[in-house]
């Protein structure tokens with residue numbers, strides 16, 4: 069059997085393995101130190117009561133012949149698809165057709181799988197630093213070229229840094245697909261509607277499409293920040309949007325998400341004809357996916373009830389409070405800090421003269437605090453560092469006071 073050689077070109081998943089290795093070594097050498105983890109990209113609060121009772125009730129239904137369910141609809145149960153349309157989009161003035169919403173087991177699967185719709189030679193642009201799945205999934209299909217030093221030679225990188233206030237430039241060469249993630253992982257920054265419109269206009273003009281990852285939209289607190297790319301005029305012609313219950317409702321271990329593929333998003337086939345990506349995604353999902361389990365979809369739908377909404381918001385508010393503690397604490401220390409207002413991620417500039425890995429070591433050694441070096445998210449992440457709001461308030465406050473002693 070001949071294998072897909074593209075896998076051999078992937079650099080190891082170095083970042084979290086290496087931070088874990090260094091943390092473990094430190095803990096082994098300093099067993100009495102209480103190490104605080106602000107590198108976590110996973111939620112820590114349990115599922116809310118409304119979700120749990122909906123899931124219990126659905127499990128009970130599965131145990132009774134009359135209400136038992138086998139394979140569900142490939143694209144999601146009506147009750148969830150309609151709740152998404154009604155609660156996530158209608159209030160924004162966005163009307164989605166029933167068959168434009170696809171329920172799935174995660175945004176990671178969707179952003180990773182969507183590349184199957186692109187031509188093998190399609191040119192891909194990513195913001196830099198970046199959530200690595202967009203890059204690696206395209207690399208696995210041979211679209212990223214070769215990995216040379218710190219980057220792929222066929223990818224177009226759109227640098228985001230303090231100099232451009234983390235607003236990516238539109239690609240300066242022909243590109244088929246751009247991945248955008250807002251609120252952003254890892255920088256925690258957002259784009260206003262006007263800034264997003266620049267990308268939508270560019271995509272419409274250049275017949276490109278945008279994969280918009282809105283996994284962190286529940287953390288948006290500021291008024292003029294779009295919760296969906298479809299709030300931007302014309303976006304329905306060029307954008308696919310991926311959303312997730314993982315960070316919205318603590319579903320990282322429960323698994324439920326959805327992707328919106330409007331009928332009006334079209335790509336060109338090799339004969340130059342326009343083809344609906346919605347029809348292609350339907351084909352892909354019905355061929356390779358058998359739906360999310362009934363109890364999990366019931367659990368997801370429970371977050372749209374009045375109690376569910378309030379309970380989930382309280383958890384998000386708790387994480388946002390932690391983000392505020394980090395952001396304000398570090399700002400007071402004179403550090404350059406970004407994100408953390410509409411996001412659980414705080415992105416900081418490491419002190420001059422240091423790189424992001426030496427800052428990791430310094431923080432671990434002197435403050436016993438673990439974060440994530442920016443260099444792990446792409447070449448433009450060097451010189452920056454990510455702290456996350458997913459620990460407890462107490463530990464977050466303790467971590468910030470340790471940093472105060474250091475600086």
Ligand code: PLP
Pocket residue numbers: 109173174175176177199249253281283311312313314319320324325
């Ligand atoms: N998209 C981004 C930007 C993420 O940071 C993550 C998880 O960390 C995901 C998607 C994954 O979402 P899910 O848990 O729904 O697969």
